[in-house]
Amino acid sequence: MFIGTEKLTHIYMPGTPFANQALKEVTFELSRGEFALVIGPSGSGKSTLIQHLNGLLRPSSGKVFFEGRAIGSDKAELLALRKRVGLVFQMPEEQFFSETVYDEIAFAPRNLGFEENIVQTMVEEALDEVGLDTTVLPKRHPFQLSSGQKRLVALASVLSSKPEVFILDEPTAGLDPSGRSNLYGLLKRLNRENGLTVLICTHHLDEAAALTDTVLVLQGGRLVLKGPAEKIFSHREQLYQLGLGLPAVTEIMYGLSEQGMKVRTNIYSLEGARQEINKLKGRCEK
C-alpha cells in the first residue's frame, strides 16, 4: 500500500455534546502515480479525510498508511511525512503572509532547514514547475498577482519541498475558465510526467473527470463507493441521489443514449464526445 487508510474514524470534539463523527471506518488505498478524486456532498468528510493523509489530524480510531507503514505520532516522522505528502487547502492564497512571492515559496524549505542557496534553487524550480516566471515575479508582492497566478504561487509553495503525493481541496474555486484549464493542465503534467500521486476533492467534475483513475465517494462520513472512474461514473442514479452529478459532456452522451442513439456514455471530454458522435454520423434509431 502506497497511501491509504484502514477503518479510519474521526470524531470532532469527542466526549462533548458537540461530538461529531466526521469519518466512519473509511478504508481505501492508492498506488503510487494514481490520479484520484474524492467527491461527496458538503459535509461528507472530504476535507477531514485529506487532513489525515499528511498527519494534520490524528485518527480517533483506525489507521492511516504511507508506504505500507502506519503513520505514528513521532514529530520528526510527521515533519518528514508532510514534506512527502503536500496539501493545498481551499483558497490557499487567503493564507499568504509574506512580502514577496519569493519569501512565500521559500517559507517551507527555510523551515525545513535548507541553506539559502539551496532554498533559492528550490523556489526557482517550483516556480518553473507551475509555469511562472522566475525573474521578475519572485520580487513582487503576492497581492499584486492575478487570482490564477496567486493560486499557482500557492501550489508552488507546496511543490517546493518536492512532495510525492499532492493533495488539493477544491483547487479551482474562484478561478476563471482559463485559470481552471491551466491548473488542470499542470496537475496532468505533474501526474503523467513527474509521477506525482494526485488526490483532489472537488464539486466540479468537468475538468477533473477525464484525468481521473480512481474515484472515492463519501457520504455522511462513510466511503459509499470507490473504484475506477469509469465504474463509479456509471452509477449515475446513485450519484444523483447523493446530490452529486456527472460532467456536462457525459450528460449529453446519456441524453443521446436515452434517445436511442448507440453511443457510449463513459465519456468525459469534449474530444471524446466528438469522436464518439462522429462514429455514427446522424443516425438516430428512434
Place this chain on the structure above:
Amino acid sequence: MVNRSEFMIEAKDLVYNYPGEEETSFPALSGINLAVRRGEYLALLGPNGSGKTTLMKLFNALLVPSEGEVRVGGISTADEDKTAEVRRYCGMIFQNPDNQLVATTVEEDIAFGLENLALPPAEIQKKVIAVARMLGLEQLLQQPPHMLSGGEKQRVAIAGVLAMQPRCILMDEPTAMLDPAGRHDVIETVRQLNRDQDIAVVHVTHFPEEAVFADRVIILNQGRLVMQGRPQNVLSDIPLLYSLGLQGPAAAELAALLRKDGFNLPPQLIHSRELVHSLCSLEPKS
C-alpha cells in the same frame, strides 16, 4: 420608492480606479454604460480581474464611482444619505455564505436586516416566516446556520436579503463553494424569484452553464464591457469566448467541434437538450 424609470440600475460613463492604483495600465472599470431593466436576469461573465466584483460593489454603494454615475432605483449611489435605501432596494449575496451569516439561528439571521429597520417584532416574525416559506426554509428556522449544508446556508443568505423586499438581487459567484445539489437549489431559487416576483438579478459567474437561462449576458474584460446580448448569441460564440479566456457551455463547445466535422447543426445552440434533439433529428447520411 421614488423610481419612475423602468431601470433598476443605471450606470452612465462609469469609471472606477482603486485608490493608489490610478497609475496601473487600465482602470478597474471604464466607459461602462449599462442599464438593468425591471425583472431582468443578467449574467455577468469575464476573466479574473476583469472588474466583475468591482461593478457589483458599485451597484451596492460599497464603492462610489471615480467618474460617471450609478443610479439604483433612481437614487445616485454617491448620495451618502441614501446608502441604506440603495442597499435595501438592491441586496447582495456573496460567494461564501459563511461570510454573510451572522446570527445564532436561521430565524434571527433572516430577521437581521428587518431588526435594523426597527420594525415591530410581530411584523418582523410575519415577514421572516413568509420568506422562509417561499424558500422552503420553515423547518430550519430554529437551527444554527453553521449546521446547515452549503446550499441551505446560501438560501438563508438569500432569505435575509429577500426579507428586505428588494427589487434587485446581486450575486457574486453564489455557487462557487457549493456542491452540485446546493448549486441546483440556489439557481432554481433565484430563477423562481426572478420569474414569480419580478425581482431583477445580476449574477456573476465563472460557469457558462449558469448563464444560459439569463435574459442577457454581459462580458467584461480589462474593466470594459466588451460584449452583451442574448445567451444564444453570446454563449455560442466560442472563438470570442476563447479569445477572452472564457468557455462556452459544453453543448455549445461540442456543437462547434461537430460543425467542423460536417454536422449540420443550427447556430446559437447552447442547451444540452437542444444539442441532443438536433443530433437526433439530423437526416442519416448516405
